[in-house]
Amino acid sequence: MSDEELVVKLDEAEDFGVYAEEEAMLWSINTAFALIVVGSLLGLWFGVLLFAADPQDVLENPLFLDDSTATVNGQIITAADVENQTGGEPVEGLQILLLNIEDQPTSHNAYTNRDGRFTIENVPQQSFILKVSHEGNKTLRITFNPGDQADLSLTLTPGEGIIEEDIRQETDLDSPVLLASIVASLTIVSALLGIMGAFESRRCKYYRRTQYLCGLALFSRGGVFIGPMLILAGMGILSATKNRFEDIEENED
Numbered sequence: 001m002s003d004e005e006l007v008v009k010l011d012e013a014e015d016f017g018v019y020a021e022e023e024a025m026l027w028s029i030n031t032a033f034a035l036i037v038v039g040s041l042l043g044l045w046f047g048v049l050l051f052a053a054d055p056q057d058v059l060e061n062p063l064f065l066d067d068s069t070a071t072v073n074g075q076i077i078t079a080a081d082v083e084n085q086t087g088g089e090p091v092e093g094l095q096i097l098l099l100n101i102e103d104q105p106t107s108h109n110a111y112t113n114r115d116g117r118f119t120i121e122n123v124p125q126q127s128f129i130l131k132v133s134h135e136g137n138k139t140l141r142i143t144f145n146p147g148d149q150a151d152l153s154l155t156l157t158p159g160e161g162i163i164e165e166d167i168r169q170e171t172d173l174d175s176p177v178l179l180a181s182i183v184a185s186l187t188i189v190s191a192l193l194g195i196m197g198a199f200e201s202r203r204c205k206y207y208r209r210t211q212y213l214c215g216l217a218l219f220s221r222g223g224v225f226i227g228p229m230l231i232l233a234g235m236g237i238l239s240a241t242k243n244r245f246e247d248i249e250e251n252e253d
Contacts, residue, residue, distance in 0.1 A: 039230030040194030043220020047187035074152030090116025207245035
């Protein structure tokens with residue numbers, strides 16, 4: 001093999017190596033782009049769901065639950081009968097049940113004493129349904145937030161059927177609306193920033209700006225942890241290929 005042929009083959013091998021390196025770099029950037037976009041889209045979907053959901057349900061999500069508790073106090077009496085001059089008497093031995101907002105039983109319950117009073121301690125400060133059933137009287141279903149009222153005064157009414165009442169304070173319902181709207185807005189904005197970061201990664205111009213935008217997208221929490229994990233994986237790939245970005249190349253030069 002002549003020296004000229006050897007030089008040609010070496011040049012071809014070098015060109016192939018450069019081509020393979022470029023292809024690997026391009027594949028890495030496209031993979032990072034896809035991971036960040038998918039993670040951000042999950043966050044965008046989560047934000048839209050937050051806007052569409054009932055604000056009270058949003059705040060009762062494990063992400064927003066308050067760990068503080070309250071004591072529920074109250075009294076049960078019979079309805080007054082003016083004609084017969086009866087009623088207004090306390091009811092002893094009546095079971096008080098607390099159901100969650102999905103109408104499922106909880107571990108919080110109590111019985112009334114001879115004065116008709118009851119106390120339930122260490123109740124989480126989230127919406128509950130207080131249920132009282134007594135033969136010959138209508139069933140009571142009271143939706144409330146523990147801690148809103150110092151004392152619950154409930155009256156048993158003769159008859160059949162159910163009496164439902166929501167005594168949650170309006171201010172407590174307005175606050176979740178505002179908070180849920182803020183959380184949903186920030187979630188959508190952070191997801192959109194992630195999509196911007198993904199497209200910045202394709203441009204390969206500003207490495208730090210790209211990573212900052214993708215980092216902000218972590219707050220979108222798409223799929224709770226799935227979205228952030230995808231975005232982190234994409235950021236890791238970008239970190240491994242950062243020499244591809246123009247600002248990094250300029251600093252090295």
